[in-house]
Amino acid sequence: xxxxxxxxxxxxxxxxxxxxxxxxxxxxxxxxxxxxxxxxxxxxxxxxxxxxxxxxxxxxxxxxxxxxxxxxxxxxxxxxxxxxxxxxxxxxxxxxxxxxxxxxxxxxxxxxxxxxxxxxxxxxxxxxxxxxxxxxxxxxxxxxxxxxxxxxxxxxxxxxxxxxxxxxxxxxxxxxxxxxxxxxxxxxxxxxxxxxxxxxxxxxxxxxxxxxxxxxxxxxxxxxxxxxxxxxxxxxxxxxxxxxxxxxxxxxxxxxxxxxxxxxxxxxxxxxxxxxxxxxxxxxxxxxxxxxxxxxxxxxxxxxxxxxxxxxxxxxxxxxxxxxxxxxxxxxxxxxxxxxxxxxxxxxxxxxxxxxxxxxxxxx
Numbered sequence: 001x002x003x004x005x006x007x008x009x010x011x012x013x014x015x016x017x018x019x020x021x022x023x024x025x026x027x028x029x030x031x032x033x034x035x036x037x038x039x040x041x042x043x044x045x046x047x048x049x050x051x052x053x054x055x056x057x058x059x060x061x062x063x064x065x066x067x068x069x070x071x072x073x074x075x076x077x078x079x080x081x082x083x084x085x086x087x088x089x090x091x092x093x094x095x096x097x098x099x100x101x102x103x104x105x106x107x108x109x110x111x112x113x114x115x116x117x118x119x120x121x122x123x124x125x126x127x128x129x130x131x132x133x134x135x136x137x138x139x140x141x142x143x144x145x146x147x148x149x150x151x152x153x154x155x156x157x158x159x160x161x162x163x164x165x166x167x168x169x170x171x172x173x174x175x176x177x178x179x180x181x182x183x184x185x186x187x188x189x190x191x192x193x194x195x196x197x198x199x200x201x202x203x204x205x206x207x208x209x210x211x212x213x214x215x216x217x218x219x220x221x222x223x224x225x226x227x228x229x230x231x232x233x234x235x236x237x238x239x240x241x242x243x244x245x246x247x248x249x250x251x252x253x254x255x256x257x258x259x260x261x262x263x264x265x266x267x268x269x270x271x272x273x274x275x276x277x278x279x280x281x282x283x284x285x286x287x288x289x290x291x292x293x294x295x296x297x298x299x300x301x302x303x304x305x306x307x308x309x310x311x312x313x314x315x316x317x318x319x320x321x322x323x324x325x326x327x328x329x330x331x332x333x334x335x336x337x338x339x340x341x342x343x344x345x346x347x348x349x350x351x352x353x354x355x356x357x358x359x360x361x362x363x364x
Contacts, residue, residue, distance in 0.1 A: 040330035047326020054319040057312065061121035064114075076112035078119040078286055084110055090304050105304045107295060117308050120288040123281055124268050124316060127202040131267040134206025136260040139213030144252075146214070147221025148244055158218070161211045169208055169270070173279045201280060205267055213259050220252040254328045261324025265317040272313060288313050 031039070041047055066072030076082070084106055085091060090113075091100025104113035142161065146154040224230065225248065233243050249256075272289030274280035281287035283294075288309040295305035 037330045041326050044326035044329055046322045047329075050319040050322025050326070053315055054323065057121060057316060057319070058125060061118045061125065064118045065122075067122060074115055074118070076115045078111065078116040079284060080112065080115070081110045082106075082112070088302065104308045105302070107305060108298065108302075113291075113305065113308060116286050116291055117288070117312060120286050120291050120309060121312050121316070123198050123285070123287040124271060124313070126198055127205065127271050128264045128267050128316070128320070130199070130202030131206040131209055132260055132264040134203065135210040135213060135263050135267075136256070138207070139210035139260075139263075140217055140249075140256055142210070143214035143217025143219075144221050144244060144249070147218040148225055148240070148248065154218075157214075161214050164208060165211050167208070169205075170274070170277070170279070172208065173204065173274050197281060197285060201271065201274070205270060209263055209267060209270075213256070213263060216255055216259055217252060220255045221248060224248045224251050250331075253331045257331055258324045258328040261320050261327070265320045265324075268313060268317055268320075 064072050064074040065077055085101050086105075088102075088106040088108065088110075090103060090105040092098060092103035093100075102112050102114065104117055106113060107116075142157050146157040230243060230247055233247050238246070268288075271280055271287065272292070275287045275289030276293040278293070281290050283290070291309040292306060295302065298305055
């Protein structure tokens, strides 16, 4: 016969004491919602590592080569051309530890790869944030309304979602890129896109990246709207807006956040693919995908031109995924770690206290 596990022992002691579970009380006792979320997030090791990596990349990218009208501390920009040093190979080394003139190396015409990689990381982060904001907002609104109101509202919104799903993103991106590259004076779009290419690309990808999120949010709302606490809110006279934002959305925020972060990390890969195919960020500006595309023929002779842009793509995507995982665990009220040892000790202490309290009148 198999031995009972620690969780079985805790459940047995819980049943012996009237179904109470004292181990769960100290975690939330005397703590606000924000304090509980912060405690759970900062207790998630993967999320903290991802957050630290993303902050380092963000600060390094936006302070090194500057952004907008703010100058950077690095001496080269992504457009500067200088004589080749060390035949364009990276001048940095781990032993002895050295940074050198061009730590990431140079391309064939002498541009500093560190400056270009930092500029590409800037573009990727900006596009990622724009896509996350637009896709998250549209997906949450469309999916929430469809899942809560059902009927004709759901039919219209879901058919709109189906239409956008079947549109090939690559084909539509090529059309937008062609419109943006037009030089006729009557095209206001080409003038706007020429000076705001990253913004245009981020808005476009955000407007076509919300469909999967909308379907997931709709499914979550369909489940939650039938729960007892929603029925209780309706009976008490709560409005639809209060039920959606006060009761249902906090319980669906875990699904929403983790899928927004997945959309953001996928957006970087999508932007990389579009830039690689020539319909994303265009020269003289640069992005991580465009760097890989421009140097694909030099892979055998100058592999460092791929190493560093590819490394930053991987680091950004992984850090965003880890952050999303931590936020999901922090915001979802149904997420709770089961600490078997603490639960057993607390249950045994409760059992001892109860036994002493029961024996006290006999000795008096």
